[in-house]
Amino acid sequence: MFTLTMITPEGKKHVSENTRISLPTEDGLRTILANHMDVVVPVEIGKVKVIKDNQSDTVVISEGIFYFKDNIAQLFVRTFEFSEEIDRIRAERAKERAEEMLKRKLEAREMQEAELALKRALTRLSATR
Template sequence: MDDKPVLTVNVVTPDGSVYENTTTLAICKTTVGEVGIMPNHIPMLASLAIDEVRVKVAEDQFDEIAISGGFLEFSDNVLSIVASAAERKEDIDTIRAKRAKERAEKRIAQAKQTQDIDELKRAEVSLRRAMNRLNISSHK
């Protein structure tokens, strides 16, 4: 990334900054599909899905951040990601994520049994968040 143009990636949550780095490529999953953002990309604003943000740090190496929804804004070579929750791959507590997955699965089963549609939707979102964290933490 010597003379190439770069962009700055900032990931923030209500608890503060989770990640900041410069890169030549960031890949995000929006609610309508995946987007790759490179320096000088057109300005954009998009809702983020519960998924990962990948930030290129070397030829075949990416930093991975688990995102629990939110939105991104890109302009003037600054990618700002605001998420309700975000964790860097190396900060994910897999035991805690497994327990969250198990709790969500129990809540789903109970909500189906009682036909509580609102609780079912909330439990499904919790399950997606836990699965996202587990998937990212298991990447090599």
């Protein structure tokens, strides 16, 4: 077992004891078990699977950093949301807004923000199924 602490800049925090966590990284899904070697890895927008024994939770995260050392895991992200907390209607509206933004002629930065908003919305929607 290891302790996972998820933290946002606004102070939202969740602490749990787990046997395994799978995280979205730029290289694909990375799974961490108890007694894993020390690691620091950037994480991407996506779904995190947190497992304790045979119970699993899905958490949607934004980009951030994952740190693991001595069976202490820390996930620093802009936002995290458990799948059962996601408001599907709100996520659908966010998806529609992002799609509308992508149809317009935007500056490169705005286009990137719209693409990230769409990715977040699609990830949130996929976690509610």
